[in-house]
Amino acid sequence: MNMFFFFFDENSKKQDYTNASEAILSVIKKLMDGVMDNVLFKHPFIAEDFSKDKPLYAALVPNEIWKGSHFERRFTTPFGKAWQSLAVAVGKTYYGQCGQEVKVEGLVGKESLRRIQEVLNKLETRELTPDWNEELKYIIDGGGEPVPVTVNCDILATDKDTGKTYAFELKGPLPNSDQTKVSKEKMFKLLAMQGHPVDSAFFALPYNPYRLKENYSWNLPARWFDMKHDPCVLIGEETWDRIGGEGTYQFFIDEVNKLGKHYKDRIYREYLGINPPEGFDFDTLR
Numbered sequence: 001m002n003m004f005f006f007f008f009d010e011n012s013k014k015q016d017y018t019n020a021s022e023a024i025l026s027v028i029k030k031l032m033d034g035v036m037d038n039v040l041f042k043h044p045f046i047a048e049d050f051s052k053d054k055p056l057y058a059a060l061v062p063n064e065i066w067k068g069s070h071f072e073r074r075f076t077t078p079f080g081k082a083w084q085s086l087a088v089a090v091g092k093t094y095y096g097q098c099g100q101e102v103k104v105e106g107l108v109g110k111e112s113l114r115r116i117q118e119v120l121n122k123l124e125t126r127e128l129t130p131d132w133n134e135e136l137k138y139i140i141d142g143g144g145e146p147v148p149v150t151v152n153c154d155i156l157a158t159d160k161d162t163g164k165t166y167a168f169e170l171k172g173p174l175p176n177s178d179q180t181k182v183s184k185e186k187m188f189k190l191l192a193m194q195g196h197p198v199d200s201a202f203f204a205l206p207y208n209p210y211r212l213k214e215n216y217s218w219n220l221p222a223r224w225f226d227m228k229h230d231p232c233v234l235i236g237e238e239t240w241d242r243i244g245g246e247g248t249y250q251f252f253i254d255e256v257n258k259l260g261k262h263y264k265d266r267i268y269r270e271y272l273g274i275n276p277p278e279g280f281d282f283d284t285l286r
Contacts, residue, residue: 020244023089024255031078031085032263038074039271045070064272071271083206086252087155087170090244096160098243102153104167106193111144116188120181123224130222132230140192149193151186156198157243167201168243173209173218173235180221187232201232204243207285208236257284 051058091098122128155168169183187201240249261281268276
């Protein structure tokens with residue numbers, strides 16, 4: 001098996017968009033309904049209580065600001081793993097088997113493990129410029145006495161038709177340096193394992209704040225990957241089309257924007273107690 005090519009025939013599999021739609025909607029609706037239930041009923045913002053607890057804050061800043069902050073805290077916590085949940089949902093409809101935080105155990109040669117640390121150290125000190133294919137070949141060629149290794153994959157999918165397994169290190173669109181380094185080490189270990197339990201491994205970002213891949217310029221992960229050219233790096237549309245099949249990204253955007261209008265309307269009316277302003281649904285995911 002050639003370990004250095006990461007692409008398969010996209011036409012050989014077709015996404016079932018009905019199932020993908022149901023999967024996407026189910027995940028987002030469950031999260032948003034939980035948030036609404038929390039802020040409206042379980043833990044509502046009560047101005048009188050806030051004024052008693054933080055009289056200085058209440059005296060200086062309007063309650064509407066604190067009410068928004070109250071909502072934000074109860075929104076960001078459950079949505080912290082939203083990307084992973086969505087990836088698992090669409091991955092199951094496309095591959096057949098897909099899980100989150102999955103452990104992969106295997107044997108990696110002692111010299112390969114040493115070379116992994118060597119490469120990472122040289123990238124950190126900038127003695128090397130990131131080049132995924134060259135680095136991976138050097139590491140796999142190391143071999144040596146087998147050592148047991150366990151890797152915890154963010155997302156692991158197995159294609160029910162081909163039997164191939166794909167690992168995704170799914171991070172936020174602006175990952176920090178440390179988490180990127182950890183992801184790269186995990187990917188090296190997965191692909192250096194004897195018996196090849198994982199066929200391909202990817203560093204995947206759910207969306208691109210710079211819109212085009214050639215414009216991606218967040219410099220922290222660039223110490224570890226060539227973000228524009230390494231074949232293992234997926235950003236935005238590439239990520240979702242790889243996890244869920246061609247067309248999944250645009251389909252995902254369409255579904256999110258439909259739900260966004262509904263929940264924004266509810267938040268204005270039920271939480272803030274005001275009518276939605278004109279153009280309230282102008283901001284959409286693109």
